[in-house]
Amino acid sequence: MQNVAIADQPDHLHDPQTFVTKYIYSQDHKVIAIQYGLTAVFVGVVALVLSGLMRLQLGFPDTFDFIDPSAYLQFVTMHGMIMVIYLLTALLLGGFGNYMIPLMIGARDMVFPFMNMLSFWAYLLSVIVLLASFFVPGGPTGAGWTLYPPQAILDGTPGYDWGIILMLASLAIFIIAFTMGGLNYVTTVLQARTHGMTLMRMPLTIWGIFTATVLGLLAFPALLVSAIMMMLDKTLGTSFFMPALVSLGENLDYSGGSPVLFQHLFWFFGHPEVYIVALPAFGMVSDVLATHARKNIFGYRMMVWAIVGIGVLSFFVWAHHMYVSGMDPAFGFFFATTTLIIAVPTAIKVYNWILTLYRGNIHLTVPMLFAIGFIFTFTHGGLTGLFLGNVTIDLPLSDTYFVVAHFHMVMGVSPIMVLFAAIYHWYPLLTGKMFNERLGKLHFWFTFLGTYAIYLPMHYLGFLGVPRRYFAMGSTDFIPESAQSLNASITISALIVGLSQLIFLYNVFWSIRNGRPAGHNPWGATSLEWQTPDVPPRHGNWGPELPRVYRWAYDYSVPGAEHDFIPQNHPVSAAEQTSGEHGEHKS
Amino acid sequence: MTIETDKNSSYAEPGIDGMVADWSADKQNFDLPWGKLMMWIFLLSDTFIFSVFLTGYMNVRLSQTDNWPNASEVFALEIGGVHLPLILIAIMTFALITSSGTMAMAVNYAYNRDKRKTVILMAITALLGASFVGMQVFEWSKLISEGVRPWGNPFGAAQFGSTFFMITGFHGLHVTAGVIYLTVIARRVGRGYYEDKGYAIVEITGLYWHFVDLVWVFIFAFFYLW
Numbered sequence: 001m002q003n004v005a006i007a008d009q010p011d012h013l014h015d016p017q018t019f020v021t022k023y024i025y026s027q028d029h030k031v032i033a034i035q036y037g038l039t040a041v042f043v044g045v046v047a048l049v050l051s052g053l054m055r056l057q058l059g060f061p062d063t064f065d066f067i068d069p070s071a072y073l074q075f076v077t078m079h080g081m082i083m084v085i086y087l088l089t090a091l092l093l094g095g096f097g098n099y100m101i102p103l104m105i106g107a108r109d110m111v112f113p114f115m116n117m118l119s120f121w122a123y124l125l126s127v128i129v130l131l132a133s134f135f136v137p138g139g140p141t142g143a144g145w146t147l148y149p150p151q152a153i154l155d156g157t158p159g160y161d162w163g164i165i166l167m168l169a170s171l172a173i174f175i176i177a178f179t180m181g182g183l184n185y186v187t188t189v190l191q192a193r194t195h196g197m198t199l200m201r202m203p204l205t206i207w208g209i210f211t212a213t214v215l216g217l218l219a220f221p222a223l224l225v226s227a228i229m230m231m232l233d234k235t236l237g238t239s240f241f242m243p244a245l246v247s248l249g250e251n252l253d254y255s256g257g258s259p260v261l262f263q264h265l266f267w268f269f270g271h272p273e274v275y276i277v278a279l280p281a282f283g284m285v286s287d288v289l290a291t292h293a294r295k296n297i298f299g300y301r302m303m304v305w306a307i308v309g310i311g312v313l314s315f316f317v318w319a320h321h322m323y324v325s326g327m328d329p330a331f332g333f334f335f336a337t338t339t340l341i342i343a344v345p346t347a348i349k350v351y352n353w354i355l356t357l358y359r360g361n362i363h364l365t366v367p368m369l370f371a372i373g374f375i376f377t378f379t380h381g382g383l384t385g386l387f388l389g390n391v392t393i394d395l396p397l398s399d400t401y402f403v404v405a406h407f408h409m410v411m412g413v414s415p416i417m418v419l420f421a422a423i424y425h426w427y428p429l430l431t432g433k434m435f436n437e438r439l440g441k442l443h444f445w446f447t448f449l450g451t452y453a454i455y456l457p458m459h460y461l462g463f464l465g466v467p468r469r470y471f472a473m474g475s476t477d478f479i480p481e482s483a484q485s486l487n488a489s490i491t492i493s494a495l496i497v498g499l500s501q502l503i504f505l506y507n508v509f510w511s512i513r514n515g516r517p518a519g520h521n522p523w524g525a526t527s528l529e530w531q532t533p534d535v536p537p538r539h540g541n542w543g544p545e546l547p548r549v550y551r552w553a554y555d556y557s558v559p560g561a562e563h564d565f566i567p568q569n570h571p572v573s574a575a576e577q578t579s580g581e582h583g584e585h586k587s
Numbered sequence: 588m589t590i591e592t593d594k595n596s597s598y599a600e601p602g603i604d605g606m607v608a609d610w611s612a613d614k615q616n617f618d619l620p621w622g623k624l625m626m627w628i629f630l631l632s633d634t635f636i637f638s639v640f641l642t643g644y645m646n647v648r649l650s651q652t653d654n655w656p657n658a659s660e661v662f663a664l665e666i667g668g669v670h671l672p673l674i675l676i677a678i679m680t681f682a683l684i685t686s687s688g689t690m691a692m693a694v695n696y697a698y699n700r701d702k703r704k705t706v707i708l709m710a711i712t713a714l715l716g717a718s719f720v721g722m723q724v725f726e727w728s729k730l731i732s733e734g735v736r737p738w739g740n741p742f743g744a745a746q747f748g749s750t751f752f753m754i755t756g757f758h759g760l761h762v763t764a765g766v767i768y769l770t771v772i773a774r775r776v777g778r779g780y781y782e783d784k785g786y787a788i789v790e791i792t793g794l795y796w797h798f799v800d801l802v803w804v805f806i807f808a809f810f811y812l813w
Contacts, residue, residue: 111621111625112621112622112625179629179632183625183628183629183632184625186628187621187625187628190615190616190617190624191615191616191617191619191621191624192615192621193613193615195613196613197613198611198612198613199610199611199616200611201613217628217631217632218631218632218635220632221632221633221635221636221638221639222635224636225636225639225640225643226639228753229643229753232737232749232753236737236738237737237738238737238738238745238746238748238753239738239745239746239749240643240647240746253738255745256647256650256651256652256653256744256745256746257647258646258647258650261643261646261647264646265639265643268639
């Protein structure tokens with residue numbers, strides 16, 4: 001071969017020896033993945049605590065002295081930004097992307113391991129800069145996670161001087177980190193697949209992560225540029241986003257900028273970001289469902305094209321976040337249309353998941369419970385999306401709790417359900433131990449039912465017209481007293497769900513030492529990551545020889561086969577030759 | 588590059604059928620070294636950055652109520668008593684485009700394993716790039732001395748200065764990074780670091796450099812000529 005794969009070079013070339021090179025400055029994709037994962041979970045817990053504080057204020061106003069309106073807005077902002085970017089994006093792509101790509105496509109590592117390591121360290125720096133804003137004068141920014149100017153940088157918004165600058169700097173560093181990692185993921189998937197691993201034999205997990213990474217590489221530039229422009233508006237006094245305005249009775253020096261420009265740039269990033277989070281989740285849930293239903297994924301090709309189609313369409317829907325921004329109403333028609341078109345591939349995926357379950361040999365393991373839970377939460381979140389995608393229905397509902405309920409169901413809870421499914425599913429591979437099944441199920445029921453206890457009532461609050469991001473409702477005529485009792489019940493549910501995550505953390509850390517050994521491939525999965533010679537996989541993943549792939553990743557319950565699954569690296573037997581396109585070995 | 592006709596390469600089949608066969612096969616999707624593909628993808632991402640910058644600039648410019656300064660007058664120089672509009676930008680553009688030529692020659696000599704000529708041509712490329720940045724410094728200081736600031740200027744709309752400093756500054760950073768990149772790679776080429784690994788790295792550096800030039804052409808067209 002002209003381009004000798006680094007991954008095919010002998011293992012000893014880059015086998016680390018000391019503790020530091022093995023676990024800290026490691027270039028092994030698995031260690032980097034776990035570093036990404038632990039950091040993301042840590043900031044995620046911070047954001048979870050912030051949401052608990054917000055709920056305390058909303059459920060029991062005038063009870064907690066330390067939450068004033070400024071602090072409340074800061075909690076809202078930091079909760080949103082951390083959850084969307086520093087938890088979900090980082091954990092799904094930096095964590096699972098790093099761990100799964102080389103293992104599932106049969107490579108020894110990412111194509112450029114050193115850059116991959118840099119990616120994590122830059123990510124860690126962005127997290128430190130972000131968290132530093134809690135300790136600067138004025139605290140973190142309270143502009144809302146969308147950071148809309150002009151208010152984001154004006155006196156009167158909490159954190160308008162230090163907080164917003166640290167936030168923008170942290171985002172820029174995060175984008176650099178993501179770019180270094182993302183280039184690696186894309187190049188690895190395109191160039192470093194093992195023999196026999198054609199694109200149409202890749203597990204859907206890889207398709208989801210791959211497409212999401214491409215989206216990230218094309219969408220994050222818009223966020224980077226808007227962060228730079230807003231930073232200049234704040235520090236140098238330029239007026240990209242700042243119109244002429246009067247603040248606290250004084251004429252400001254700004255003039256001639258366009259706040260709507262920021263909204264366009266932000267959402268040109270922001271909407272693909274939804275799919276950067278959703279597509280890896282779609283992919284992983286497909287694999288979990290197929291494995292635990294002992295059945296091939298229904299409509300594999302359609303699933304792949306749906307992922308790609310959603311990815312492409314996601315760049316043409318951004319302004320549905322801006323129906324009330326005052327842009328040309330004709331845009332509303334266009335963007336409502338594209339938004340509803342994107343529901344088609346999404347619905348295809350949901351039907352295919354359900355058809356995968358249909359007459360499957362369903363094992364109700366913990367990962368399967370979470371995966372099925374995801375189908376529920378995602379469908380409910382998706383249906384409310386149809387309300388908000390239509391301009392006329394969106395106008396009265398926008399900026400109410402209906403919106404909060406919608407996006408928490410569809411891009412908050414749903415990816416989190418998949419993340420739990422994925423963590424439980426791959427836990428035996430990561431640690432070599434089995435988690436405690438009973439605690440896992442307890443965790444599932446608390447989380448799943450709690451989710452509905454929290455978000456279902458929020459839809460009603462939204463229909464009542466309760467506005468979001470308000471510190472307290474006060475005495476407003478159109479909001480009945482009962483809304484407050486609903487709020488209190490939501491808060492209690494939220495606290496219970498938040499606390500029940502301790503079960504998960506306890507289970508994960510306790511089982512590393514005390515779980516029973518899981519052995520090879522406890523779920524009987526077909527994809528390559530379970531076929532490594534060692535569990536957990538060693539540095540270099542595959543021992544002396546790379547695996548060879550003969551079939552797709554979904555040969556479950558094949559008639560006449562010895563087991564109810566056939567791993568991807570098992571050669572096709574003569575009896576199978578007639579069984580269909582996916583078993584066929586093309587040379 | 589033209590499609591490899593090497594017998595060992597299985598990427599030779601032309602046409603759409605060949606493309607489909609390649610993409611659905613179990614081989615590398617692009618017959619390129621990994622680093623080169625990675626640079627292409629990075630440049631695609633960077634293209635989006637500059638596109639967003641230029642789109643933002645157009646939006647800001649079109650929504651101005653104040654007068655937009657006349658670029659050919661603002662960027663004019665008096666040389667020997669003659670009034671020459673855009674003369675400095677013309678020289679800068681010429682220097683940068685020339686450097687693309689020397690870079691392409693360096694790539695050619697690198698693949699022919701002529702280390703000496705490669706290093707010389709890369710050094711010339713870096714020097715032309717550095718002179719571009721130097722002229723940009725001159726241009727910036729001239730404008731600053733005339734009172735142009737990111738937050739306002741005596742000629743018209745304040746956004747003229749904001750977009751000018753931001754976009755040319757961001758591009759200037761790219762050129763500066765490119766000069767450093769070229770210098771590092773040229774040094775390594777000179778020391779024979781790539782004798783075993785092959786000289787694709789020179790072409791990868793070249794890709795970045797040509798991209799920076801290409802972006803400049805767009806900035807030139809949209810900022811100075813419009």
